[in-house]
Amino acid sequence: MAEVEADTCPDCGQPWSESTNQENEFEYKAALVMCHACAMSAKTVRAHQDNKGSADGLHVHLEHRKSRR
Numbered sequence: 001m002a003e004v005e006a007d008t009c010p011d012c013g014q015p016w017s018e019s020t021n022q023e024n025e026f027e028y029k030a031a032l033v034m035c036h037a038c039a040m041s042a043k044t045v046r047a048h049q050d051n052k053g054s055a056d057g058l059h060v061h062l063e064h065r066k067s068r069r
Contacts, residue, residue, distance in 0.1 A: 040062070
């Protein structure tokens with residue numbers, strides 16, 4: 001397990017030994033995906049900060065409007 005973690009990029013989760021190999025420079029493709037919950041969270045925090053609110057210790061509670069989870 002330690003060997004796998006040591007060979008794993010902390011950002012994308014791909015193996016360092018593969019993803020840093022020069023031969024693989026153009027062998028990856030990426031897609032952007034928007035999480036609407038994260039987007040609303042970021043917008044809410046930004047509005048709070050724009051109104052001079054502090055983000056220190058701030059946590060965001062998200063709730064889907066149509067479900068009772």
